[in-house]
Amino acid sequence: GEDVEQSLFLSVREGDSSVINCTYTDSSSTYLYWYKQEPGAGLQLLTYIFSNMDMKQDQRLTVLLNKKDKHLSLRIADTQTGDSAIYFCAESETGANNLFFGTGTRLTVIP
Amino acid sequence: DAGITQSPRHKVTETGTPVTLRCHQTENHRYMYWYRQDPGHGLRLIHYSYGVKDTDKGEVSDGYSVSRSKTEDFLLTLESATSSQTSVYFCAIGVVGSYNEQFFGPGTRLTVL
Numbered sequence A: 001g002e003d004v005e006q007s008l009f010l011s012v013r014e015g016d017s018s019v020i021n022c023t024y025t026d027s028s029s030t031y032l033y034w035y036k037q038e039p040g041a042g043l044q045l046l047t048y049i050f051s052n053m054d055m056k057q058d059q060r061l062t063v064l065l066n067k068k069d070k071h072l073s074l075r076i077a078d079t080q081t082g083d084s085a086i087y088f089c090a091e092s093e094t095g096a097n098n099l100f101f102g103t104g105t106r107l108t109v110i111p
Numbered sequence B: 001d002a003g004i005t006q007s008p009r010h011k012v013t014e015t016g017t018p019v020t021l022r023c024h025q026t027e028n029h030r031y032m033y034w035y036r037q038d039p040g041h042g043l044r045l046i047h048y049s050y051g052v053k054d055t056d057k058g059e060v061s062d063g064y065s066v067s068r069s070k071t072e073d074f075l076l077t078l079e080s081a082t083s084s085q086t087s088v089y090f091c092a093i094g095v096v097g098s099y100n101e102q103f104f105g106p107g108t109r110l111t112v113l
Helices: none
Strands: A004-006 A009-013 A018-024 A029-037 A043-050 A055-058 A061-066 A071-076 A085-093 A105-110 B004-007 B010-013 B019-025 B031-038 B042-051 B054-057 B064-070 B073-078 B087-094 B102-104 B108-112
Touching: A004 A085, A009 A018, A018 A029, A018 A085, A018 A105, A029 A061, A029 A071, A043 A055, A043 A061, A043 A071, A043 B102, A071 A085, B004 B087, B010 B019, B019 B031, B019 B087, B019 B108, B031 B064, B031 B073, B042 B064, B042 B073, B054 B064, B073 B087
Parallel strands: A009 A105, B010 B108
Antiparallel strands: A004 A018, A018 A071, A029 A043, A029 A085, A055 A061, A061 A071, A085 A105, B004 B019, B019 B073, B031 B042, B031 B087, B042 B054, B064 B073, B087 B102, B087 B108
């Protein structure tokens, strides 16, 4: 089955950039997503990228996709304490609506 | 929140008892999903539904069953709860469109003693 991997923890200082990484194995991935989960809450979609793109920018968020290496990253510029959360990458295939999630990366922002 | 509610939000039960979790949506979406979230595993798909009475198994379906008799409700049943089913359960709806987004409910924290 599909395998999506992330490192479990990341700590950054407030104001610095955060980079959260994800690797996946499914070469037929069509969409790749970043979800954010705040404590005690469900997941919210932050951003997504289509597999024929290599970069997408949305305000403080930059998504980079290296399809050859099956590597996805999320960069958060000027990280704030409100960015502290668990971040999940996920992927889906063409014609399917099922998502496969990574293990999640807990981002801690130090004031 | 795409009109998704889950009930109950918290439940403590004993090993061997049946448990039913309910997911309710107000926006008439066809696709609904049940996931469980466990530390170090992320979210894993239990069962999903593509419409009324149309369900299928996900990655971790053993010990779980589902029913979808109405578009708006997707029920997850633990036939005989075990301690390994202690988890946070999330329901999601899928929007088939430009990028296949899923919207998540607030979750149900289940503890099996």
